[in-house]
Amino acid sequence: MIALRPPVSGDVPQMRGLLDQLGYPVTESDLRARLAALAPEDLVLVAEQEARLLGVIALHRASILHIGPVARIMTLVVDEAARSGGVGRLLLEAGAAxxxxAGCHTLELTSGKQRLRAHAFYEGLGFTASGLRLHRAL
Known part of the structure; x- marks a missing residue:
């Protein structure tokens, strides 16, 4: 059975491995600092089965462009060995709940153009493409 829960300190090494799979390497100390800096408008959950982390979701709630708050999925990653097994859907449903x-009327996310499999997953869950994300390094 898969359990969803907030992360604990002992999860950091496995979370780091999941973020590496997503293409966002981070040191354990940096990840610990990021988790410690979470605000009340943030949520992080891990999916665990038999002491193994299968996935992570991180969301942020904000309200500036819209009439009500919007939740943005900042991170969603499922272990490569557990993909297509329902873990991503469980995490996403928990984030949506x-x-x-929290009073949000919209759930949004960004996804790299190269992540075609992820796009199909999101579209299968009712997400639609509505914009273009641009960024620049500072």
């Missing part, structure tokens, strides 16, 4: 409870 949190967002609804």
């Amino acid at each position: 949190w967002a609804r409870q």
Whole structure:
């Protein structure tokens, strides 16, 4: 059975491995600092089965462009060996439930253009493409 829960300190090494799979390497000390800096408008959950982390979702709630708050998925990663097994859907549904409870009317995310499999997953869950994300390094 897969359990969803907030991360604990002992999860950091496995979380780091999941973020590496997503293409965002981070040191354990940096990840610990990021988790410690979470605000009340943030949520991080891990999916665990038999002491192994299968996935992570991180969301942020904000309200500036819209009439009500919007929840943005900042991170969603499922272990490569556990993909297509329902873990991503469980994490996303838990994030959506949190967002609804927080008064959000929209759940949004960005995804790299190269992540075609992820796009199909999101579209299968009702997401639609509505914009273009641009960025620049500072």
